[in-house]
Amino acid sequence: MKTLFSGVQPSGIPTIGNYIGAYKQFVELQDEYDAYFCIVDQHAITVPQDRLKLRDNTKKLAAIYLASGLDPEKITLFIQSEVPAHAKAAWMMQCVGYIGELERMTQYKDKARKQNQRDGISVGLLTYPSLMAADILIYGTDIVPVGEDQGQHLELTRTLAERFNSKYNDVLTVPEVKHPEYGGRIMSLNDPTKKMSKSDDNQKGFISLLDDPKAAAKKIRSAVTDSGSDIKYDKENKPGIANLLTIYTSLTDKSIQQLEQEYADSNYGTFKSDLGEVVEQFLIEFQEKVNHYLESGALDDILDEGAVKASRKADKMVAKMERAMGLGRKR
Ligand code: TYM
8 A cells, every 4th residue: 555644734723725735635545545644843843833832733733634534543643743753864854955955945935034024044944844855755655645835845855855865775765746636725815816824914814724614704705806707717817716616616516617607697795605604614514523523532542543653664764764874883
């Protein structure tokens, strides 16, 4: 069975963009792969975090993974900092990567620009993609389902794996990236040229998975739309409506074509009001499941078992990498 790996940061509560771009794909793929899902808390501390909030978000993220429909009997769910192999391999990957290639990462440039005004930029923010490459490579991962914003990091992961294999020994699998057909980049509700992000200063731009469902419906109703009145999927000329159609098709079993037909004679108001109801209902049901997991007491056991299982697999690869690089004694 092939191996799948993906991760989400507990730097805030995930948005419906994260759900559509990541979690939904995870659920669709869980039966076909030996799947590892990680709460990447070590990535979160590359920018300042409140200690208590980070702990709370980490736990909520575990519940959100499961509420999305992942079955803990089939998959491995764990917290990055509880599996030491990640940090060990990250150091090795830092010594394989070059400063120049890290400085070219657009996410680094964006975050560094924002951070600069506040507290300065941590070394971790620059070397973040080395940790991400380590996350993926220590499981011998074949496929990484992610949203489109992670494409550049995945390209670098492939480059680092190939460089490691040719410089040392052929031990790493070069992974493939997988983006969803629709919804690989859900856009902000108040500016459809910008990615929807949980760290947006404007609350109207995103819907968090734990937002009040009625307030979320309101955000949809007041989403920025385009000039004209046709409900057509046209990313170039109608980015606002295209984004809302993508959200609609992702949360229901209706295709974009079906939605275009259904709303052929409707105006934006009716369309947005209906989508608001879809989102509201989705969040009500989703949050019931999240609360169930948070209250069930099973979460800690699932995460404990996940860390043991993940370590068992990752430690073997880390040992191979260390041997290839000449670290430690020959055993
Ligand atoms: P993160 O936590 O920012 O996002 C988690 C996942 O959600 C996707 N995503 C989106 N998809 C569609 N539309 C959006 N607006 C949107 N925003 C985010 C992301 O592409 C991602 O799939 N560096 C990663 C976490 C990570 C990781 C890994 C992922 C660390 N190690 C190894 C895969 C494999 C990140 O910051 O994702």
